[in-house]
Amino acid sequence: MHSDLWVEEKFKDFLGLRFKVEKILFSGQSEFQTVDIVETKGHGKMLLNDGLIMVTERDEFAYHDMITHLPLFTHPAPKNVLIIGGGDGGTAREVIRHSNVEKCTMVEIDAMVVNACKQYIPQTSLALNDKKVNLIIGDGVKFVKETSEKFDVIIVDSTDPIGPAQPLFGEEFYQDVYNCLSDDGIVVSQGESSWYAIDIQKSLLEVLNRIFPKCFLYNFSNLTYPGGLWCFTLASKKYHPIDDFDKQRVKASELSFNYYNAALHTSSFALPSFVINELKSLIENNNSKM
Structure with a gap:
């Protein structure tokens, strides 16, 4: 009897990523998606939503380092932060490490993701019970439309633009995000893969450019997303993430990081030529003293 158990994420119709599974820890169906947590051989515990790898x-x-520390060190004094999505808790964990952050509101649509991660992936979810974190189970699109609160930094920690995350890539949503940002606010969003989804990057950046005066794309690398090299978008009302970045603040914070550092903050905005050629009219990456 063949007892080898593997989980495979199938990307489009031409690529698969396979991981050896040692144990299935959780498997459920919420009103939004399937939620699975497995123990893998080489990557520890893994969260999958609708069969797509979210976290290992x-x-x-x-x-989590690059979606949080880069905007929080670009903004000179972020006190009030909003996370849309981020059900595994890793983004909130990193946000509240910043001593100047007084409040972190997190709006996640799927309670099953939060509860499963609280039970099985404490590495990312440990901060969700912190007094600085205001966790709301609800629709982030509705939240930004209706809130009267102003935020210094908004982090859109979403899945791909399918299913419950689809509205998080639209113009109406980002207009509402703009409206609930402070006058010098910044929004950072999960920005897909330049290798496989540059069309999605283009449409997202077109939306951001219609609303924000400054738009950027920056890279990070990981092991478990298709293509390995992925991106975040950064849109800002005022601050330039390189020209207005004070690397001494990183040193003075005395925070330790596993990925982010001051040199990488700047260098992550250096993009491959094929990305610049495709997106140059939509990004300000090269208009700086970099």
């Missing part, structure tokens, strides 16, 4: 213990820090 081995490389989650790359994503």
Whole structure:
């Protein structure tokens, strides 16, 4: 009898990523998606939503470091932060490490993701009970439309633009995000793969450019997303993430990181030529003293 158990993420119709599974820890169906947590051989615990890999213990820090520390060190004094999505808790964990952050509101649509991660992936979810974190189970699109609160930094920690995350890539959503940002606010969003989804990057950046005066794309690398090299978008009302970045603040914070550092903050905005050629009219990456 063949007892080898593997999980495979199938990407489009031409690529598969396979991981050896030692144990299935959780498997459920919420009103939004399937939610699975497995123990893998080489990457620790892994969260999958609708069969797509969201987080593994081995490389989650790359994503969570770069989606949080880069905007929080670009903005000179971020006190009030909003996370849309981020049900595994890793983004909130990194946000509240910043001593100047007074409050972190997190709006996640799927309670099953939060509860499963609280039970099985404490590495990412440990901060969700922190007093700085205001966890709301609800629709982030509705939240930004209705809130009267102003945020210094908004982090859109979403899945791909399918299923419940689809509206998080639209113009109406980002207009609402703009409206609930402070006058010098920044929004960072999960920005897909330049190798496989440059069309999605283009449409997202077109939306951001219609609303924000400054738009950027930056890279990070991980082990478990198709293509390995992925991106975040950064849109800002005021601050330039390189020209207005003070690397001494990183040193003074005395925070330790597994991926992010001051040199990488700047260098992550250096993009491959094929990306610049495709997106140059939509990004300001080269208009700096980099």
